[in-house]
Amino acid sequence: xxxxEREVRRLSNARYRKNNRERVLQIERRSRLKHKDAALAxxxxxxxxxxxxxxxxxxxxxxxxxxxxxxxEALLASQDGLCAICHRPETRQMFGRxxxxxxxxxxxxxxxxxxxxxxxxxxxxLLEESPDRCRAAAAxxxxxxxxxxxxx
Numbered sequence: 001x002x003x004x005e006r007e008v009r010r011l012s013n014a015r016y017r018k019n020n021r022e023r024v025l026q027i028e029r030r031s032r033l034k035h036k037d038a039a040l041a042x043x044x045x046x047x048x049x050x051x052x053x054x055x056x057x058x059x060x061x062x063x064x065x066x067x068x069x070x071x072x073e074a075l076l077a078s079q080d081g082l083c084a085i086c087h088r089p090e091t092r093q094m095f096g097r098x099x100x101x102x103x104x105x106x107x108x109x110x111x112x113x114x115x116x117x118x119x120x121x122x123x124x125x126l127l128e129e130s131p132d133r134c135r136a137a138a139a140x141x142x143x144x145x146x147x148x149x150x151x152x
Contacts, residue, residue: 057100065103065112075115076101084114085124092118 001009017024032039046052058069067075081089083101092099101115107129116124127133 061103065105066110067103067112072100072103072115075112079115083117083120085116085120088117090117 047056054069061067061069061072083090090099090101099118102118102121104113104116104121105111106113124134127137
């Protein structure tokens with residue numbers, strides 16, 4: 001097939017799809033249902049590759065935070081690969097791999113603050129991201145630790 005013939009066929013197919021939109025959608029739905037298991041298997045196989053995981057991660061970062069994987073990696077490098085709160089690397093294991101640092105963001109504005117390990121991110125979430133509650137928790141722990149050191 002020559003390039004010209006390919007272009008003629010492409011335009012003809014586009015015209016058909018436009019003029020028979022409902023029929024085409026119905027055929028596509030039936031086909032997706034018929035081949036659902038095979039499509040899921042292909043998708044899982046792709047996502048199990050390093051390239052597939054990276055593309056999936058890039059899509060999720062873009063969808064949830066408006067950043068690319070390169071932006072994430074630059075932020076991680078600026079933090080020397082450490083959590084912005086505890087200054088330790090991520091240690092949480094999921095599916096036999098160390099998890100990625102969590103993108104911490106302001107839930108009202110959506111602005112990204114920093115990358116946190118799972119433990120620190122969960123902690124500030126449980127404290128409802130309230131600086132007052134975080135300070136109160138820190139004061140509580142300091143009082144308890146002082147009592148232990150004083151032998152009480």
